[in-house]
Amino acid sequence: MSPLDLPPELRSRLRRLSIVPRRAAVLASAGMHDSRNKGGGLEFAQYRAYERGDDLRAIDWKLYARSDRFFVRDAERESPVAIWIVLDASASMAQADLARPDWSRFDAARRVAASLMEIALYQGDRFGVVVERAEGPMVLTPHAGGRHRDRVLMTLAPLKASGAADWTRDVGVFGEQLGARDVIVILTDGFDEGCIATAERLAASGRDICLIQILTGDERDFPFDQGYRFRDAETGADLIGDGRTLRADFLTRFAAARAALAARLETRGIRHVEHFIDEGADIPIRTLFRATGRG
Numbered sequence: 001m002s003p004l005d006l007p008p009e010l011r012s013r014l015r016r017l018s019i020v021p022r023r024a025a026v027l028a029s030a031g032m033h034d035s036r037n038k039g040g041g042l043e044f045a046q047y048r049a050y051e052r053g054d055d056l057r058a059i060d061w062k063l064y065a066r067s068d069r070f071f072v073r074d075a076e077r078e079s080p081v082a083i084w085i086v087l088d089a090s091a092s093m094a095q096a097d098l099a100r101p102d103w104s105r106f107d108a109a110r111r112v113a114a115s116l117m118e119i120a121l122y123q124g125d126r127f128g129v130v131v132e133r134a135e136g137p138m139v140l141t142p143h144a145g146g147r148h149r150d151r152v153l154m155t156l157a158p159l160k161a162s163g164a165a166d167w168t169r170d171v172g173v174f175g176e177q178l179g180a181r182d183v184i185v186i187l188t189d190g191f192d193e194g195c196i197a198t199a200e201r202l203a204a205s206g207r208d209i210c211l212i213q214i215l216t217g218d219e220r221d222f223p224f225d226q227g228y229r230f231r232d233a234e235t236g237a238d239l240i241g242d243g244r245t246l247r248a249d250f251l252t253r254f255a256a257a258r259a260a261l262a263a264r265l266e267t268r269g270i271r272h273v274e275h276f277i278d279e280g281a282d283i284p285i286r287t288l289f290r291a292t293g294r295g
Helices: 008-014 024-033 061-067 105-123 146-156 167-177 193-204 217-221 243-267 282-289
Strands: 042-049 071-077 082-088 126-132 138-143 183-188 208-215 227-231 238-242 271-276
Touching (some): 008 105, 061 071, 082 138, 105 126, 105 146, 105 183, 105 208, 105 282, 126 146, 138 167, 193 208, 208 282, 243 271
Parallel strands (some): 082 183, 183 208, 208 271
Antiparallel strands (some): 126 138, 227 238
8 A cells, every 4th residue: 555545544533633733823813623614715626435534514415316325525715824744855764664674764754744634634724745855845835625635645656765855955945935824744754953953943933843753663672683784874874783782772872862852842842753654644643733522
């Protein structure tokens, strides 16, 4: 299954989540997005098959009478809040676990991105994506609705994580594109100083910044018990050593580095959470924004 194809059980869990701006003034103007099918300014976008958790009032009963199948009318509305997803596509994001080499940090990040878009779709919010790449940022401007989601997913599907992104070079693009009232969620492994400095600079300008640090299960558990060659994907530097000998020192150093990053982000007022690639994509979203009573 593609990382952008969300399993039905994940979709069901996502319907109970919301992406909530930090500032109360923004929440008041946005109306907390209680339902994407209520209020003014709604335009019909498309039909889609009914899914568990959908509001029964959104079912088109006339279409059901003709087809004997349940369809829901998707709607689009303009929202004062845009959800921006910033996706790190540098080479280190291609790292996968030893036990599952077909599922990388970048795959996990794209699934979280698709999940965030799904929640934004439920809320009626506009959402956009910035892919930070070695060759420069790819910017997909915010819009609402299912058709926009499908276009974004088609664009993200063939992308690969490679090269070294230059966040310092591209910080001006972020400043121009990301609105002062928008919610910005950065998906990264957190190993690039330029990325963290960019997040801090955006937070210092008053923007609502969230950071999800994408980590492998191998980094959490360090299950290596033989001799290995460990290679930095971006610099090419090698470290050759025995896994059992390296394990205790690695886990101590890695825990200290994660704690230092968390403290740094807290100081700058950046909401943050760790996400291990063998966990469900809804878990970091739930931690950042907390569950609602919806659906």
